[in-house]
Amino acid sequence: MIEADVIIIGAGASGLMCAIEAGKRGRKVIVLDHANKAGKKILMSGGGRCNFTNYEVGPDNYISHNPHFCKSALSRYTQWDFLALVGRYRIPFHERDHGQLFCDESARDILNMLLSECDKARAVIQLNTSIGTIEQAIDKRFQLKTNKGNYICQSLVVATGGLSIPKMGATPLGYKIAQQFGIKVLPTRAGLVPFTLQPEDKAKFAVLSGVAVPCVISNKSRSFSENILFTHRGLSGPAVLQISSYWRPGEEIMINLLPGMDLDADLKSKRLQKIKSKLKTYLDGYLPKRLISSLFAEDVLELSLQDLSDKQIRQISEQIHSWAIKPNGTEGYRTAEVTCGGVDCNAISSKTMESNAVPGLYFIGEVLDVTGWLGGYNFQWAWSSAWCAGQYV
Known part of the structure; x- marks a missing residue:
């Protein structure tokens, strides 16, 4: 049994960001992903240039059954905070229409930045790892059985994304985890499609x-x-x-x-x-x-x-x-950039991203019922929601 303080399922934008923040707090973090590479959707986004945020971000740029849910996270970790991180790595970027910000060179600059920050925070990323079962033990810790061994943790973060672009590895795993623990999942559909x-x-x-x-x-x-x-x-x-x-x-x-x-x-x-x-x-x-x-x-x-x-x-x-x-x-999930719907935000703390009913279980990023407009808003939601969870896991 491999022990960790925090296990994050999903090595995408939100999962990596959460790993960085939790690791900074001295938490032992392991990120598990079934893919063979971290951040695949980051690399393909924005035509390979990654539209990583927007100069103008507000709650009105998001769709949710609970339109107030995103306000706290977006105000606590803003586009300017992420831009400060980009600035520290001296990543060149440019603005396109409507405040959209893209890398000058490659989306890989953003991914490399996140992976470098994970290294500094001593967060371990384990790929090619499929989740079998998840159970909560008597001591409230989470036990995960995978094809790479068994894990146990105090905090479990679901950062699995939505159903869009299945060829990149999208699965309904996050929704299944929510349902397993009695958390409502709102109907999903293809968005930005x-x-x-x-x-x-x-x-x-x-x-x-x-x-x-x-x-x-x-x-x-x-x-x-x-x-x-x-x-x-x-x-x-x-x-x-x-x-x-x-x-x-x-x-x-x-x-x-x-x-x-x-x-x-x-x-x-x-x-x-x-x-x-x-x-x-x-x-x-x-x-x-x-x-x-x-x-x-x-x-x-x-x-x-x-x-x-x-x-x-x-x-x-x-x-x-x-x-x-x-x-x-x-055209459906095959070409959709995002998934509308998902884990019901009314079941989640807007401050910590923790389940109201299941202590230690967190949901961040696209798996939640928060969908941004085209233009860097979905990445900003990934950064903001992950940062918030990272302060508490």
Whole structure:
């Protein structure tokens, strides 16, 4: 039986961060992971550049059945705290749109930093280790049986992540552990994920694969101003990924393809000026030709601006500003960046990340019902929640 003060299941972003903080306190820490490498999702994130946090982080950037839960952790370990760590390692980074921060060179810089900090904290990382059973002994310590031997610890931290990108090793282990100990797990679904289209829409818009346009995309609860990207399967791009976390099956989404413009007023102005240009020529100045041809019949595009009726102008404007489309579904966990839902935050202390009902059992990162927007928010939740747990395990 191998003894430790703290065992952390999962050598991803939150697991490594928690190991660092617990180790700093002199706790004997072992991190167990079934993968052959630590931090696989860190390495693939942000196109290999790791969007490790954001300049502007707040509770409004997160989805949870308990919207107040994330406030404590985010305020106690902020993006500035993580940036201070990045600064100590002199990792070069840059800002992209909306405050998103990426490594200049490689996501490996962030992983190497975390692994170096784990070494300093004397946290042991053991890979290729599959968890068999977990039991709580009479003395309340946790006993784990694995393919690499048996372990016992005072504090057990579940940092197993969600179900997204199963080819990277995602499993439902964290949810199963919660359920084993009587902790509620809320229904999960893919988040930050591309949409698939209904068969007729897929056939109609297949020719647009590779076309990207800025827009405002919205449903009944949210709107985002970002690019959409047409793919051979449906719709992707930052705007679509953002709204997907708020979308429910059967719901329409609205897309404003020219958000900075009042098309109705502009077309009426052109008509008053008796401009003879064709609608096709006019719209070509604002949107890709292939997109215009997919949205409007050729006979409409051939109309002269001076000949447009009020009804036609209204219909054209609605099609551009309020294009309604009902996705067939999403691409699912295969390509989802995150998992919405998870371990019920009402069962967890927002201060310590410890289970309210099972002393010594902690949950951090994506396994919890806290889902961030696209843009570094999910990594910041990993750092913040893990830091908090690390002060108490």
